[in-house]
Amino acid sequence: MNQNILEGKWLQLRGAIREKWGELTDDELDQIAGKRDKLAGVLQEKYGYGQLEVEREIDDFLERWEANS
Secondary structure (H helix, E strand, C coil), rough: CCCCHHHHCCCCCHHHCCCHHCCCCCCHHHHHHCHHHHHHHHHHHHCCCHHHHHHHHHHHHHHHHHHHH
């Protein structure tokens, strides 16, 4: 998913992200604000993902979200 789409659909994605990664706080989601690199960093910190794993997790999540939207 293109970064512009992630930013543009952030309000819609936010709830789905919270469901998938329940440890994320509202403050963290506010700070992420649709920025993929910030989402990746927070997920790495909270869930211990490596760089490739976090990219794959985000890509898979976004592909499934788009398919179901």
